[in-house]
Amino acid sequence: MTTSNMPDEPYYTSEQIPIPPELPDILLQFSKAAIRTQPGDVLAWSAAYFRALANGETPPVKERLEMPVATQKTDTGLTMGLLKILHKQLSPKGTLPLVDIRKKFDDVNIPREQYDEIVQIGSFNVDAQWDHFLAIAVSKVAKNMTDTLIKICELLTSDPPGANARIPFEQWKKYYRYLAEIDGDIREPHIKEVIDYLANEWVIRQNGMIHPRNFIHPECPKLEG
Structure with missing residues (x-):
């Protein structure tokens, strides 16, 4: 019979192992967040998640599970759920x-080429205004400018999902003007025509707010010109 030189490992009962009282809830919330967010790189995302919590920042967590979009032909790694995370953080x-x-994009595993393309389109150098960066990012998952502004309303609104997706008209105008500037083919007279129509026909009756049904109305001038 052979005997092992290894000492017997101590045996602990559950009563002998102190468990930090906050640990079960931390792990539960972490698990829920991971399931909702479905990160491509779980380890990198986990590091970003706990780093954000430790620093008192907004963690990179989607509000709800995001299903694949049937109209998106290729997986660009950029989704509205991820953009909503980034908007909350930035x-x-x-x-x-x-x-x-760039660091926040890396945290949620958005491919670097997506970030680089947004930087190129916006001609950003060292700094960027987040609203401008966001507008271009949303346009990359939208079909056209109208769809971009619909998605921006849905992303920025305080209304519950499925409601009107209202945002302040002044905020909407800034996004529209910037996207028109990036487009380059929409002239100022047409931009003014769109804004005047919305202001006089809808916004004046909606306490300064606008929602997608206003600018997709048949009588509204086309946003794209």
């Missing part, structure tokens, strides 16, 4: 260094 900062935006 919008309070207004204008911020591009390196900070």
